[in-house]
Amino acid sequence: MTSVPPNMSTPEPTVNGVHDSASNGRPSFNKLDTDIIIVGGGFGGIYGMYKFRKLGMKVNLIEAGAAFGGTWFWNRYPGARVDSETPYYCLSIPEVYRDWNFSERFPDHVELREYFKHADKALDLSKDTYFNTIIVGATYDSDSGKWKIRSADGETATCTYLVMATGSSYKTHSPDFKNMPQYKGLIVHSARYPSNLDVTGKRICVIGSGATGLQIVQTLAREDCEVTACIRTPNLSLPIRQRALTIEEQEMNKNFYQSWLHAAKGSKSGFPYDPAPKGYFESTPEERQDWWELLWKRGGFSFMGGNYMEMIFNKDANREIYKFWVEKTRQRVKNVEKRDIVAPLEQPHWFGTKRPSLERDYYEMIDRDNVKLVSLKRNPIDHFTETGIRFGGEASFDADFDVVILATGYDAITGSLLDAGIVGKDGISLNERWKKGISTHLGLTIPENPNLFMVYSPQAPTALANGPPLIEIQVDWIAAALEAMQEQHIKSITPDPAAAQKWRERIQEVCNLTLYPETDSWWNGGNVPGKLKEPMLYMEGVDTYNSVITAALKNWEGFQVVKA
Structure with a gap:
């Protein structure tokens, strides 16, 4: 800004x-x-x-x-x-x-x-x-x-x-919204969140729906406060499948840490995921469904790292993967309006071309009465006011907030x-x-x-x-x-500009x-x-x-x- x-x-x-x-x-x-x-x-x-x-x-x-x-x-x-x-x-x-x-x-x-x-x-x-x-x-x-x-x-x-x-x-990165300095409440960037911020009884606006915005909304929804989540592009997030770890299992696993971490370096993503048993087009619809179900149950980034490679190259394959995701996700959101914002039937972007986030119970939390969602595609932020934000669009409206959290990421x-x-x-x-x-x-x-x-x-x-x-x-x-x-x-090494150009072209071509x-x-x-x-x-x-x-x-x- x-x-x-x-x-x-x-x-x-x-x-x-x-x-x-x-x-x-x-x-x-x-x-x-x-x-x-x-x-x-x-x-x-x-x-x-x-x-x-x-x-x-x-x-x-x-x-x-x-x-x-x-x-x-x-x-x-x-x-x-x-x-x-x-x-x-x-x-x-x-x-x-x-x-x-x-x-x-x-x-x-x-x-x-x-x-x-x-x-x-x-x-x-x-x-x-x-x-x-x-x-x-x-x-x-x-x-x-x-x-x-x-x-x-x-x-x-x-x-x-x-x-x-x-x-x-x-x-x-903090967007330079119009009239932002006129706002008399507190503006917080998520990466500089103050430890003494008490949200009790406050009206909180969270701008941004990446990993940070998702985690904040998912957490503050449980607190005694009102949360408004401003979402421009829905986060195609995946179940985290969090669980506690015991000291005993970790001490036992340390016998294998060097092998596991070495395997991570020899993988595509830095996680040693097993690849799909067959290519997307070599698999039957039933085989694909079974594989996706298995990855979904494993949680974490399994659904990304273990999915078919065709996901990032082929639009038909990508659409089917999104279809699986949206069917799994929509059933978790009861409020129809909220459901259409976070898990729209129309695919918002190619699956995997934005970084997905991991969630614990985000879709259940946004269903709570103290959580509101604003689609910024339908009602973009027009400007800040002294007490909050004016949202534009055909049905423009004002909303008052005590705290605005910028979960807007980084340069x-x-x-x-x-x-x-x-x-x-x-x-x-x-x-x-x-x-x-x-x-x-x-x-x-x-x-x-x-x-x-x-x-x-x-x-x-x-x-x-x-x-x-x-x-x-x-x-x-x-x-x-x-x-x-x-x-x-050797006193110094410096990359040749021609080599750098070749490297840039390779990245662009791929x-x-x-x-x-x-x-x-x-x-x-x-x-x-x-x-x-x-x-x-x-x-x-x-x-x-x-x-x-x-x-x-x-x-x-x-x-x-x-x-x-």
């Missing part, structure tokens, strides 16, 4: 409180000169520090928040929960998982922060980390062969290698990178370089940016994959590259074979007005991606190599 209303909640979580740049006996950030700086303290940052330390390098990490956790440090809204299941949403580091057990198949945000706190302690990470530090500049200096980093506080540091582990979901995948102020050796900023489209080689490196690497990044599987396995694949590649550079006395281009989503930038809509994800699967990037290391294919 162009301006932040004075009543907009600001980032609240501070946990450790103090700026860490000069604490615990570490040198001040302003004097830091190190081998590697990692930006971001989520899975990518933690695993990166773990791997790069093993190379004997001096590694420091910079994190905007006050503790490790990445997106889970910031996301504290009601019902916040991961949709990747245990044990696949964890690091494959024995020192971390051997003394840790989750309480549920799909852990919530509180337990995930405890997991990151445990990982910090197990790996002794904080001693080399600068918390509460936001990077606003990173410029490559050709004379010294180093990156010069600048924080929002004006501090500077230098490093030989820069690893951007900023993830896909940090820079929030995803590229936003955090573009905000870091990255400037390459040619003096061109990343914002200018990517103005006409993303340019990377392997989704790991950027032309004209020597020794800069990315994790959970654009033009990689990223949002189409379970995070931790993909992140480990990428970090392992970076570690292997750094080790090879040391052995071969995307054009699918149904993805026909749907606007945060996967292609279609959720942010003014953002260039383009394929941002590698769609050939985690397994193929791993093979391709590994092959590129053998002879530095696609890279400009400068010897020391």
Whole structure:
């Protein structure tokens, strides 16, 4: 949004409180000169520090928040929960998982922060980390062969290698609705949800129907408040099938964790789902129905990850899959008007081309009397008023709210990178370089940016994959590259622009074979007005991606190599 209303909640979580740049006996950030700086303290940052330390390098990490956790440090809204299941949403580091057990198949945000706190302690990470530090500049200096980093506080540091582990979901997106500053109630972005917000007796408006909006509505519906959910596009969500986990079963399963997590890296999605026994068109209607029923009962992303591959290529197959979904879902919503909004008979978009969410009892909760639904296609938000929102359309109306929650997501995948102020050796900023489209080689490196690497990044599987396995694949590649550079006395590697163009064309060609281009989503930038809509994800699967990037290391294919 162009301006932040004075009543907009600001980032609240501070946990450790103090700026860490000069604490615990570490040198001040302003004097830091190190081998590697990692930006971001989520899975990518933690695993990166773990791997790069093993190379004997001096590694420091910079994190905007006050503790490790990445997106889970910031996301504290009601019902916040991961949709990747245990044990696949964890690091494959024995020192971390051997003394840790989750309480549920799909852990919530509180337990995930405890997991990151445990990982910090197990790996002794904080001693080399600068918390509460936001990077606003990173410029490559050709004379010294180093990156010069600048924080929002004006501090500077230098490093030989820069690893951007900023993830896909940090820079929030808040729509700039008309007259928003005039509203006298409280506006909250879901990723900056204040811990002291009491919703008792309040009128709550939730704008957005992605995973966050769904989880908030599903949770607040149980509270003593009125909830209005504003839905432009229905979320084709799947049953989570949540269950408690015992310590005994997890301890027993740890005998197999390495095998299971290795299998995840060899799968298409980062989950080792069994594929459909036969192709869609080789299966009879009865066989398809039986397979879908089985996937539905398993819960989680089984219905996505284990479904027929034809789902994302063939419209007829996709329509049949949606038909199965809508029949399963409509029977759960008793209110006819609400049913037609969240599970319309007319397919709103191709199934699987937007990220589906997982729900516990969302469809039952929206049936409650204290929950209202507004179809933004029928009644779009016209403007904010002092007391609420004017909804337009043929039957326009005003609604008063005490709190408006923006569950409107992120400037995803590229936003955090573009905000870091990255400037390459040619003096061109990343914002200018990517103005006409993303340019990377392997989704790991950027032309004209020597020794800069990315994790959970654009033009990689990223949002189409379970995070931790993909992140480990990428970090392992970076570690292997750094080790090879040391052995071969290489000063820097920079991707060749022609190789980056070839990589971009490959991603576009594969995307054009699918149904993805026909749907606007945060996967292609279609959720942010003014953002260039383009394929941002590698769609050939985690397994193929791993093979391709590994092959590129053998002879530095696609890279400009400068010897020391």
